[in-house]
Amino acid sequence: EIVMTQSPATLSVSPGERATLSCRASQSVSSNLAWYQQKPGQAPRLLIYGASTRATGIPARFSGSGSGTEFTLTISSLQSEDFAVYYCQQYNNWLPLTFGGGTKVEIK
Amino acid sequence: QVQLQESGPGLVKPSETLSLTCAVSGYSISSGYYWGWIRQPPGKGLEWIGSIYHSGSTYYNPSLKSRVTISVDTSKNQFSLKLSSVTAADTAVYYCARALRMDYDYWGQGTLVTVSS
Numbered sequence: 001e002i003v004m005t006q007s008p009a010t011l012s013v014s015p016g017e018r019a020t021l022s023c024r025a026s027q028s029v030s031s032n033l034a035w036y037q038q039k040p041g042q043a044p045r046l047l048i049y050g051a052s053t054r055a056t057g058i059p060a061r062f063s064g065s066g067s068g069t070e071f072t073l074t075i076s077s078l079q080s081e082d083f084a085v086y087y088c089q090q091y092n093n094w095l096p097l098t099f100g101g102g103t104k105v106e107i108k
Numbered sequence: 109q110v111q112l113q114e115s116g117p118g119l120v121k122p123s124e125t126l127s128l129t130c131a132v133s134g135y136s137i138s139s140g141y142y143w144g145w146i147r148q149p150p151g152k153g154l155e156w157i158g159s160i161y162h163s164g165s166t167y168y169n170p171s172l173k174s175r176v177t178i179s180v181d182t183s184k185n186q187f188s189l190k191l192s193s194v195t196a197a198d199t200a201v202y203y204c205a206r207a208l209r210m211d212y213d214y215w216g217q218g219t220l221v222t223v224s225s
């Protein structure tokens with residue numbers, strides 16, 4: 001099983017600032033990496049797939065980078081609606097698909 | 109607009125079988141994509157349960173494989189989850205979702221299933 005480790009667990013950021021979230025895989029997942037945003041009481045929303053491709057309707061302030069075992073999600077200028085929990089997920093090895101433990105982005 | 113909606117009992121007794129259905133609208137399951145189930149225990153992270161291709165091929169989390177069955181009914185445009193021999197550890201919000209590459213682009217709103225006597 002590929003273990004996905006996200007850091008930090010909590011990120012305190014002021015509105016308008018940049019947020020950088022990390023995700024590390026226990027073995028290479030190539031570029032088969034997705035990022036999701038989840039707000040309280042809601043289902044996760046796909047932000048990024050293929051490590052760096054924004055999903056339909058996702059604002060340009062969200063960007064993803066990395067390949068292999070190290071990945072980054074960057075939110076260039078945090079808006080009020082961006083405070084949420086973010087998960088990475090690998091889909092290079094399907095059995096099983098695995099998610100990271102999440103990073104909570106909170107208002108500083 | 110693709111929409112998914114989970115339905116099923118919100119309370120299941122220990123040792124019984126959890127059964128959920130996901131109704132899909134705005135897209136025909138038989139046209140393609142993978143259709144999956146993901147769960148989230150209260151206050152915790154996401155766990156993949158399994159997926160089914162429109163043709164019927166299934167992929168299960170090895171940790172749950174002995175207890176999970178996912179099936180598809182293309183005539184009703186829905187797919188289903190059965191999880192047997194449930195315990196309190198299976199209490200979670202259960203989501204159904206659609207995937208092209210196994211990243212999930214459309215999700216249901218989720219349904220809380222509590223395992224308790």
